[in-house]
Amino acid sequence: xxQLNQSPQxxxxxxxxxxxxxxxxxxxxxxxLWYKQDPGExxxxxxxxYKAGELTSNGRLTAQFGITRKDSFLNISASIPxxxxxxxxxxxxxxxxxxxxxxTFGKGTKLSVIP
Amino acid sequence: xxxxxxxxxxxxxxxxxxITLECSQTMGHDKMYWYQQDPGMELHLIHYSYGxxxxxxxxxxxxxxxxxxxxxxxPLTLESARxxxxxxxxxxxxxxxxxxxxxxxxxxxxx
Numbered sequence: 001x002x003q004l005n006q007s008p009q010x011x012x013x014x015x016x017x018x019x020x021x022x023x024x025x026x027x028x029x030x031x032x033l034w035y036k037q038d039p040g041e042x043x044x045x046x047x048x049x050y051k052a053g054e055l056t057s058n059g060r061l062t063a064q065f066g067i068t069r070k071d072s073f074l075n076i077s078a079s080i081p082x083x084x085x086x087x088x089x090x091x092x093x094x095x096x097x098x099x100x101x102x103x104t105f106g107k108g109t110k111l112s113v114i115p
Numbered sequence: 116x117x118x119x120x121x122x123x124x125x126x127x128x129x130x131x132x133x134i135t136l137e138c139s140q141t142m143g144h145d146k147m148y149w150y151q152q153d154p155g156m157e158l159h160l161i162h163y164s165y166g167x168x169x170x171x172x173x174x175x176x177x178x179x180x181x182x183x184x185x186x187x188x189x190p191l192t193l194e195s196a197r198x199x200x201x202x203x204x205x206x207x208x209x210x211x212x213x214x215x216x217x218x219x220x221x222x223x224x225x226x
Contacts, residue, residue, distance in 0.1 A: 031213070031214075033214050033215075035217075039154075039155075040203075040220070040222065041219055041220065042121075042205050042207075042217035042218050042219045042220045043158075043205070043217045044217070045214050045215075045216065048213075048214045086155065088157075088158065090215075092213075103148075103209070103215055105157060105158045106157075107156075107157040108155075108156075108157055110155065
């Protein structure tokens with residue numbers, strides 16, 4: 001099946017620093033999603049991207065849909081302690097003739113923010 | 116805010132017991148999913164459904180079963196729980212080719 005390579009696997013940063021993480025794939029995706037998961041909770045959708053080259057912001061978060069449709073990145077500016085958590089990318093594969101839809105998840109980036 | 120609910124949030128149960136994890140959504144989404152996730156690890160799709168009376172197995176083999184009798188309801192059942200089933204189970208729903216919304220999860224511990 002399709003795979004997403006998400007990096008880095010984990011990050012330790014100082015409060016106030018900017019953060020960047022990305023996902024790459026050998027397959028084309030037509031939707032990229034970024035989620036954040038707090039411990040013991042379900043993932044929460046942060047940003048959804050639907051067009052190649054699209055750049056979208058949500059507060060201090062900015063994400064881009066790569067022009068090749070095989071990658072996406074997420075940036076967090078001026079990190080704060082509540083940014084701690086696991087960030088997952090997810091890609092939606094193109095609609096198939098069989099009517100199927102599949103959402104593929106990366107393995108996550110664990111972010112730790114040092115006050 | 117997503118309207119998808121999972122119960123119970125936490126469950127500790129003995130080996131051999133039958134359990135059902137509940138998942139309901141009020142968004143009218145056709146597609147629903149069950150993921151299994153160990154703490155801090157990746158999500159593994161174990162079941163999904165395209166709509167009423169549709170159920171499919173996911174990428175990760177699971178001894179659990181699911182049913183989809185109503186659009187809003189997608190319960191997961193384990194006939195005989197074992198310690199290896201200890202994990203977090205996440206339910207999600209989505210419109211066609213759109214973002215998935217997750218419930219808060221059920222943390223299952225089998226002793």
